[in-house]
Amino acid sequence: MTSEQTVLHLLEQNRNRYLSGQEVANTLHITRSAVWKAIESLRDQGHVIEGISRRGYRLLTATTDLQKERLAGLLPSFEVHLFDSLDSTNRYAKVLASEHPEKPALVVATYQSGGRGRLGRSFFSPKGGLYLSVLLPMAFNLESAQLITSAASVAALEAIEQVGGMRCQIKWVNDLYLEGRKVCGILTEGVLGVESGRLSAVVVGIGINFCIPQAAFPLELQGTATSLFDGPSSVPASFDANLLVASLVENLHALVSKLPDRSFLSVYRERSLLLGRKVTVHQDRQTFSATAVSIDDEAHLVVQDDQGRQSVLSSAEISI
Numbered sequence: 001m002t003s004e005q006t007v008l009h010l011l012e013q014n015r016n017r018y019l020s021g022q023e024v025a026n027t028l029h030i031t032r033s034a035v036w037k038a039i040e041s042l043r044d045q046g047h048v049i050e051g052i053s054r055r056g057y058r059l060l061t062a063t064t065d066l067q068k069e070r071l072a073g074l075l076p077s078f079e080v081h082l083f084d085s086l087d088s089t090n091r092y093a094k095v096l097a098s099e100h101p102e103k104p105a106l107v108v109a110t111y112q113s114g115g116r117g118r119l120g121r122s123f124f125s126p127k128g129g130l131y132l133s134v135l136l137p138m139a140f141n142l143e144s145a146q147l148i149t150s151a152a153s154v155a156a157l158e159a160i161e162q163v164g165g166m167r168c169q170i171k172w173v174n175d176l177y178l179e180g181r182k183v184c185g186i187l188t189e190g191v192l193g194v195e196s197g198r199l200s201a202v203v204v205g206i207g208i209n210f211c212i213p214q215a216a217f218p219l220e221l222q223g224t225a226t227s228l229f230d231g232p233s234s235v236p237a238s239f240d241a242n243l244l245v246a247s248l249v250e251n252l253h254a255l256v257s258k259l260p261d262r263s264f265l266s267v268y269r270e271r272s273l274l275l276g277r278k279v280t281v282h283q284d285r286q287t288f289s290a291t292a293v294s295i296d297d298e299a300h301l302v303v304q305d306d307q308g309r310q311s312v313l314s315s316a317e318i319s320i
């Protein structure tokens with residue numbers, strides 16, 4: 001085992017207390033500087049390790065127990081790619097699509113060093129999350145992209161409820177919220193067919209905060225983000241993360257294959273966090289207050305301002 005692995009192992013066995021650098025060094029018979037290097041390297045790999053002066057180090061995140069063979073067995077029609085660490089599963093899935101656009105694939109990572117969010121933002125992706133991209137070969141147009149994203153929200157919401165029993169809500173357009181905080185984000189990207197020049201495959205990227213302790217979120221996300229489980233010690237022994245991923249991918253596949261029916265829209269509306277609420281709309285550098293009144297058949301949000309004027313939004317940032 002390398003020093004990193006032995007340090008990680010020791011921190012895992014002592015999750016409920018701080019270990020000083022000296023204690024780690026003495027226990028493992030390595031120097032203080034080797035301890036420090038190992039901690040830095042583990043942090044680079046996505047482990048969140050709290051370090052408090054005069055108290056020591058404490059590991060906050062966990063390794064999610066996913067197995068490639070199990071996922072492949074649960075999802076026989078998908079080619080499964082599982083990584084401990086990747087920059088972005090969406091980026092990787094798009095490379096796969098450029099090589100074999102006709103093959104459905106699932107790319108999963110337990111840490112992303114460059115997780116991508118909507119609107120060019122980054123997505124916080126430490127160990128303890130589930131980061132997956134589903135590559136679905138299908139011809140589609142830009143208008144359907146919103147429907148695919150909305151279907152993905154329902155697929156994730158239902159998988160979380162089926163496997164974990166938690167009841168999430170959907171914040172238009174594609175965020176899942178648990179008890180008022182974001183627990184899952186979705187980024188859908190199209191892939192252009194080399195010969196056709198048309199969108200020939202879709203990559204649906206889904207990031208679930210699975211067992212990230214609240215203390216591991218950076219300060220700016222503390223009030224707005226949460227996780228299905230508050231750290232690895234809160235995950236019941238019977239919980240199988242492979243089942244959560246597989247059920248999500250199956251739900252998504254099923255909903256996207258009957259997209260024109262829009263059958264998912266009833267759940268999408270029923271579980272909306274916004275409908276009937278006063279919201280603030282941020283769109284094209286404009287901000288206005290309104291009430292979210294409905295979601296139309298294209299999954300656009302209909303809002304009504306204080307003068308009774310209605311707008312149909314296909315994209316906007318909404319705050320509540």
Ligand code: BTN
Binds near residue numbers: 088114123
């Ligand atoms: C958002 O909330 O802005 C969307 C976040 C989407 C994150 C997921 S994690 C898996 C996939 N790979 C990425 O780089 N992004 C998506």
